[in-house]
Amino acid sequence: MAREDILVGLEIGTSKVCAVVAEARRDSTMKILGVGVAQSCGVRKGEIVDFDTAGKCVREALADAEEKSDVEIHQVFLSVTGSHIKSFNKRGAIDISPDQEEIRYADLEEVRTVAGEVSLPQANTFVHTLLQHYYIDGQDGVLNPEGMMGSKLEADYHIVHGVRTRIQNNIRCVRELNIGVDDVVFAPVAAAEVIIDPSQRELGGLVIDLGGGTTGYSVFTEGAIKRSGCIAVGGDHVTNDISLGLRLPMARAERLKVEEGGVLFDGSEDVPYITLKDEAGFVGCEVEREHLNNIIYCRLRETFELVKRDLDEGRILSYLGAGVMLTGGGSLIRGIDQLASEVFGLPVRLTRPETVSGITSHFEDPTLSTAIGVTKYAQSVHAPKQEGWLKSTLRRFKSFGG
Amino acid sequence: MIPLPRLQSAETGEFLIKVVGLGGAGCNVLDRLHRDGQGPWELVAVNTDSQALAVSAAPVKIQAGSGVTRGLGAGGDPEMGAQAAQESVEDLRQALEGAAAVFLCVGLGGGTGSGAAPLLASLAGEREALVVVFATMPFGFEGRRRQAQAEEALEALRQSADVVVCFENDRMASLVEPQSAVQEAFAAVDQTVSQSLRAVVTLLHRRGLVHAGLDELTTVLRSRDARCLFGYGEAAGDNRAHDALELALKCPLLGGGDALSQSASVLISVAGGTGLRLDEVQTLMGEFNRHVSQDTQVLFGAAVDPTMGESLSVTILSSTEIAAPLPVRSSVAAEVRRPAVPLQRTARVSTPRPASPPREEVSESEESETSVAAVGGTDLPVRSPDAVVSEAPAPRPRPDARMGRRPGTEMAGGRREARQEQMQFEPASRGRFDKSEPTIVDGEDLDVPAFLRRTPRR
Structure with missing residues (x-):
């Protein structure tokens, strides 16, 4: 198998480190070869706080992925997140000289450069400059202006930026294992790659990734990304709330959340009390279901409201025909779709990574959205790269011989 | 070009500001102010100790109570200080004549400061001047007695002054290294007081792009029993907006920025040289707004002052309620x-x-x-x-x-x-996020369990 067709997406998350090895096909589909997962330590709110421990977890996840996919990993695409990452939209414009016949590729590059000429805070660096739309002489809806004629080319970009050093920390953590990092991807942008399909992007949709340490969101309208962001509140906070509210150890609170947690109050559960059996180092007790649900409800509702507040300014929510798509580990909480629809007033779907082929049922896990999304993003970025004549000739020779 | 007289009069100051240094500590602050450069004010030094007064740099000097103290100090007795001020009440009244705002710098705990300050404040109040008191409380090591005298005087000042900005020396001592000289600690206190005084005066005096003036200041501070929160930061360099705000928020009188989320209104003033950029102000305000709650009234002022050169300064003023019973009138x-x-x-x-x-x-x-x-x-x-x-x-x-x-x-x-x-919920628990970087939105710490902060469903 050709080396460059293998893409590895790595997510150093707050609850787990996850490496996805995928094979990119020429018809722009993707096949997942293996997924390596390791429990994460030393990461808080999506950012590394303990370098050595986090490094060990990454190594473990990568080793696991190598074993499962039977591929040696040298290069990865890395997802980054954290409350320091911000985004905004910016339009760039250039004049096309009248003696020029048509708009060339170089002009597209130039308009991108112009749009990128913004003053970021001193410590920040660009993570993404994502194209939204082109305009030629004010006419919108131009998908690919290359080869068209016009005197003025404009383009809207969605620019994502974050604190340089905090992003570099993630990269360094991987590089110390002698693994190269091709590129970094903002986690919500990555997750959206596999969660929202082009027709839903056209309709308009909001993707919310309820992660362990952070909650990421991205908004699409008219086929392009309009907003993206990250709130440093996630499943960890839910567990912490339960732990403090019910006076349980963290590990027990986490298990209780996963096994029994919900946000419904309709009395659908027959047993109003949950009995926690005593274990080593933990005396058993009874927990009132309503109390537990209330704790989870308060936190998740607040999280959704924070997301909504970030989006409300532009009244963007009224343009989302495809509604809200929830993913990430938090989306496994019972009744969360109802809660989200209560807050956003939109239809809500629970989603899992799609548009990939492979042993699909196994990988259709919402907790893998970001990591799989990273590989998908990697594929979309690398796809337009044209094969050089030398390479293609060589390949033809190879196929001849083989 | 047509000269704009209105602007000119604004620049020279519509009202006269007098800064009065009272007692030894007050005069030290005056000297510091004088040394740090000119300001749009008149300095008046008031002391009972004629020797100390002689070395003061202030142009106007009043020796209070030469009859009572015979040119010596008040000997740490507030009674003596009050008598001395009473004796020279005419001189003092004259010195305050015509001032629209009186800034009184005083070190509480001693004789002259504690004794004379309330009287001086009410004298200025009689003239309907805005009276702002910058009071310093004694160090803990200065003894209980001084502390008690200071508390008493502070209470009296709260009655007669419009605004009392109270500096606790102990808290300000955190500005200097523990092993540094005592001299240095006192100097740091003087410097902080003079810096904040300068900042407030400049705020009143400087015509800003977005003006924040006397009215805003009073809105923020004019409640007599509030603890004043004050932060000032000045920085230069590429990242000056961020640095200046950080410095301001770190000010000991601001309590690390936490207290801000509890105040009803906050005044923030940004000043810079001609190179003050919009995006700097934007970043700064964006960062600042994270520290205050959504309901907080943020009064914003921005000014360009060519003398600032390359540096940018941030002044934050606010007040929180203190748990002191309010006398019912x-x-x-x-x-x-x-x-x-x-x-x-x-x-x-x-x-x-x-x-x-x-x-x-x-x-x-x-x-x-x-x-x-x-x-x-x-x-x-x-x-x-x-x-x-x-x-x-x-x-x-x-x-x-x-x-x-x-x-x-x-x-x-x-x-x-x-x-x-x-x-009951005041010492909020953050559990496992105790040592991590707090996530603050609108002054609310999101790491504190949501069910403690929010209305439960039923």
């Missing part, structure tokens, strides 16, 4: 007739009103308090205290502090229990 009894429904009052006070009449907040709280006391006799539509508490679904300490309700006033009678219930 009988004169407000007439207002009681107006029905006071607590919940309505809440709504009104929390909506931002620029430059509201300064006294209103005080009278409102008094009004509600007296009306509660009168519940038994009249049929006013006032909820009983218990009803207020039980109807509030979640005990949230912060909004209450914001509403301008003074916790101290609730101490009376049956309200004691209710107050305890509210304070």
Whole structure:
């Protein structure tokens, strides 16, 4: 198998480190070869706080992925997140000289450069400059202006930026294992790659990734990304709330959340009390279901409201025909779709990574959205790269011989 | 070009500012101010000790009570200080003549400062000048007696001055290394006081792009029993907006920025040289807004001052309520007739009103308090205290502090229990996020369990 067709997406998350090895096909589909997962330590709110421990977890996840996919990993695409990452939209414009016949590729590059000429805070660096739309002489809806004629080319970009050093920390953590990092991807942008399909992007949709340490969101309208962001509140906070509210150890609170947690109050559960059996180092007790649900409800509702507040300014929510798509580990909480629809007033779907082929049922896990999304993003970025004549000739020779 | 006379008069200052240094510590601050450069003010040094006065750099010097003290100091006796000031009351009155704002720098705890300051403040108040007192409280090691004298004087000052900015020396000592010289600690105190004084004066004096002036200042500070929060930061370099804000938020008088989330209104003023950029102001305000709650009224001022050169300065002023009982004045009894429904009052006070009449907040709280006391006799539509508490679904300490309700006033009678219930959640727990970088949105710490901060579902 050709080396460059293998893409590895790595997510150093707050609850787990996850490496996805995928094979990119020429018809722009993707096949997942293996997924390596390791429990994460030393990461808080999506950012590394303990370098050595986090490094060990990454190594473990990568080793696991190598074993499962039977591929040696040298290069990865890395997802980054954290409350320091911000985004905004910016339009760039250039004049096309009248003696020029048509708009060339170089002009597209130039308009991108112009749009990128913004003053970021001193410590920040660009993570993404994502194209939204082109305009030629004010006419919108131009998908690919290359080869068209016009005197003025404009383009809207969605620019994502974050604190340089905090992003570099993630990269360094991987590089110390002698693994190269091709590129970094903002986690919500990555997750959206596999969660929202082009027709839903056209309709308009909001993707919310309820992660362990952070909650990421991205908004699409008219086929392009309009907003993206990250709130440093996630499943960890839910567990912490339960732990403090019910006076349980963290590990027990986490298990209780996963096994029994919900946000419904309709009395659908027959047993109003949950009995926690005593274990080593933990005396058993009874927990009132309503109390537990209330704790989870308060936190998740607040999280959704924070997301909504970030989006409300532009009244963007009224343009989302495809509604809200929830993913990430938090989306496994019972009744969360109802809660989200209560807050956003939109239809809500629970989603899992799609548009990939492979042993699909196994990988259709919402907790893998970001990591799989990273590989998908990697594929979309690398796809337009044209094969050089030398390479293609060589390949033809190879196929001849083989 | 046509000269604009209006602008010119604005630049020379519409009102006269006098800075009075009282007592040894006050005069030290004056010297510091003088040394740090010119300002739009007149410096007046007042002391009982003629020798100390002789070395003062202030152009106007008044020796108070030469008859009582015979040119020596007040000997740490506030009684003596008060007598001395009383003796020279005419001189003092004359010195304050014509000032629209009087800034009084005083070190409390000693004789002259503690004794004469209240009198001086009321003298200035008589002239209807805005009286701002910058008082420093003695170091803990200076002894109990000085501490007690200082407390007493501070209480008196709160009655007679419009604004009391109180600096606790102990807290400011954190600015210097523990092993540094005592001299250095005192110098640091002087410097902080003079810096903040300069910042406030400049704020009043400088015509900004977005002007923040006397009216805003009084809105923020004019409640007599509030603890003043003050932060000042100045930085130069590429990342100066961020650095200056960080410095300002780190100011010992701001309590690490946490206290800001509890205040009803905050004044922030940004000043820079001609190179002050929009994006700098934007970043700065963006960062700053994370530290205040959504309901907080943020009064913003921006000014360009060519003398600032490459540096950028941030001044933050605010006040929080302190738990001191407010003396009830009988004169407000007439207002009681107006029905006071607590919940309505809440709504009104929390909506931002620029430059509201300064006294209103005080009278409102008094009004509600007296009306509660009168519940038994009249049929006013006032909820009983218990009803207020039980109807509030979640005990949230912060909004209450914001509403301008003074916790101290609730101490009376049956309200004691209710107050305890509210304070219960104050030492908020953050669990496993205890040591991680806090996530603060609108002044709310999101790491604190949501169910403690929010209304439960049922």
